[in-house]
Amino acid sequence: MPVWIVRGAAPNSHLGALIPFDDALPLRLAAVLRLWHALQGRAQPDVGLTALQRGRLVLALRAHDGHRDGHSYRDIAIGLFGAARVPRGAAWKTHDLRARTMRLVADAIALRDGGYRALLRAGPRVDLTR
Secondary structure, eight states, X not given: OOOOOOTTOOTTSOOOOOOOOSTTHHXXXXXXXXXXXXXXXXXXXXXSOOHHHHHHHHHHHHHHHHHHXXXXXXXXXXXXXXXXXXXXGGGGGGOHHHHHHHHHHHXXXXXXXXXXXXXXXXXXXXXXXX
16 A cells, blocks of 8 residues: 655644555555554554464564575574574485475565565454444
8 A cells, every 4th residue: 555745744734545445445444544553652453463473474584584695595594593403414404494494485585576465465454344
C-alpha cells in the first residue's frame, strides 16, 4: 500500500487514507488501523505470527544476508547456530544444520522474490461481516 506525504502539509494536519475496495480490503483496513495505532503511540495489535514463526523469519533473513554477501552455507550456519554445533569435514555434508541452513536461505529468497505477499495476506483482517 503506497503512502504519499503531501508537500507543505502542516505537521499537525489530519491524515487520510485512500483504500481501494477490492478483495484485499479487510487486510488494507487492518494495516491502516495498525498505522493509526502507531501514530497514536498505542500498543500494536498482534500481527498473527507466532513466536516460532517470527524466530524462523529472523533466521531466514539473517541467512539471506550471509548468502547475499557470498558466505558459504557452513559459514552461515556458524553465524546462525554457533561454531560448536556445526561439524567440520565430511560430517557437514550430511548434517541436519546444513539442510536447515539451505532451507532457510531458499525460504528467504522466496520471500524476497514475492513470497512475502503471502505473509501479508495471512495477517489480521478487519471483520466486514457485521
